[in-house]
Amino acid sequence: MKDWNALSDADFRTEIRAFVEKDFPPHLRNHPRRIPRWETTREWFLTLSANGMLAPNWPAAYGGMGLSASKMIIYFEELERWGVPRIYDMGLYMLGPILIRHGTDAQKSEYLPRILSGEHRWAQGYSEPDAGSDLASLRTTAVPDGDHYVINGQKTWTTFLDDATHMFLLARTRKDGRKQEGLTIFILNLDSPGVQRRLITTLSGHAELGEVFLDNVRVPAANIVGPLHGGWTAAKDLLEFERINNGSPKLPLYALNQLNAYARARGLFDDPAFRDRFTRLRLDLQDQYCAYRHFCNRLKSGRTPGPEVSMLKLWSTETYQRLSELFLEVAGEEGVEADLLDVAGSLSALRLYYRSRPSTIYSGSSEVQRNLLAKRVLKLPGARP
Numbered sequence: 001m002k003d004w005n006a007l008s009d010a011d012f013r014t015e016i017r018a019f020v021e022k023d024f025p026p027h028l029r030n031h032p033r034r035i036p037r038w039e040t041t042r043e044w045f046l047t048l049s050a051n052g053m054l055a056p057n058w059p060a061a062y063g064g065m066g067l068s069a070s071k072m073i074i075y076f077e078e079l080e081r082w083g084v085p086r087i088y089d090m091g092l093y094m095l096g097p098i099l100i101r102h103g104t105d106a107q108k109s110e111y112l113p114r115i116l117s118g119e120h121r122w123a124q125g126y127s128e129p130d131a132g133s134d135l136a137s138l139r140t141t142a143v144p145d146g147d148h149y150v151i152n153g154q155k156t157w158t159t160f161l162d163d164a165t166h167m168f169l170l171a172r173t174r175k176d177g178r179k180q181e182g183l184t185i186f187i188l189n190l191d192s193p194g195v196q197r198r199l200i201t202t203l204s205g206h207a208e209l210g211e212v213f214l215d216n217v218r219v220p221a222a223n224i225v226g227p228l229h230g231g232w233t234a235a236k237d238l239l240e241f242e243r244i245n246n247g248s249p250k251l252p253l254y255a256l257n258q259l260n261a262y263a264r265a266r267g268l269f270d271d272p273a274f275r276d277r278f279t280r281l282r283l284d285l286q287d288q289y290c291a292y293r294h295f296c297n298r299l300k301s302g303r304t305p306g307p308e309v310s311m312l313k314l315w316s317t318e319t320y321q322r323l324s325e326l327f328l329e330v331a332g333e334e335g336v337e338a339d340l341l342d343v344a345g346s347l348s349a350l351r352l353y354y355r356s357r358p359s360t361i362y363s364g365s366s367e368v369q370r371n372l373l374a375k376r377v378l379k380l381p382g383a384r385p
Helices: 009-023 037-048 069-082 090-101 107-116 233-247 250-265 270-300 309-337 351-362 368-376
Strands: 122-125 142-145 148-155 166-172 183-189 196-199 209-220
Touching: 009 069, 037 107, 069 250, 069 270, 090 107, 090 122, 090 309, 107 142, 122 209, 142 166, 166 196, 166 309, 183 209, 183 233, 250 270, 250 309, 250 351, 270 309, 309 351, 309 368
Parallel strands: 122 166
Antiparallel strands: 142 148, 148 209, 166 183, 196 209
16 A cells, blocks of 8 residues: 655655546536536546545555645645546445444444445435534434334435435434434445435536435444444534535645636736735635634544534635636626536536535535534534534
């Protein structure tokens, strides 16, 4: 297994850049879909996996790259610079770290290699029609029946549902006590009897989200991740890992690169007002790099990200939105017309604007993040949970 951290940052950047420019399929650059279908990115996914470059955040012992914080940023920078689209990453950035931390040896042996091979493609079953940001209010139930649990309920806003083979979901296994208690994480094969899926078309015109209906679905008790009734702790860890992923610089960095290329091609940097706004946003992104390194280093030292990670998610998604707003403003009619083509490589101003709108909602809305910071970090009186 290669020790990537033994390289200098400059040598690591050179190696990642050369690999991406040589092996990334050129027809996928700046893909119009936020999340391309599995058959579209399968070749690139397997190329990354075959070269040991698929899981930058996993320890090397489990097949990951084990990157330091600075090299994680370089990794994302090089992929975003080249216009590499998102791959099926729920298993990589969410379930994988949870299994490594909370899973049994049998679960790690069963699922981690199949995440890296692409045999298992994962969706997340957290949000429900009446339990989105207030996740503890979920109503999906799991009732014991011998060595299985019978699950009934509904999940919604499920990313990667179109081509997913499995789902990790949160269900209520005990009704007494506080609503955060009595929750358990389960692993579910989506081919199980009683599972129905329905895709949701987004504002951008792509069916990249969905709903899952669970009708007396039987799941083996061996598929419980972490302690029975103790899923809230693991679920919080998973959300913190998700917020590190969504709080990485990659989204605003991609928007910044696209805006920079457009502005230079049209001489917009000759305008002092535009140059000032662009520079402020670029400096916001540089500040975010520092915060991202801090939280990555916490993970490398074996600690959880902690509730402070909400700050990172706020920082990333709101900077992303401001960049997309500026891009659409300066592109104007040209940006709108180009996005109607919906083809790779076309001007992405309107596309980025559409993508950035929900970014402050998923993984917990900005309002919820601020409440978490107020209550759990600043310890302010009267702050809502």
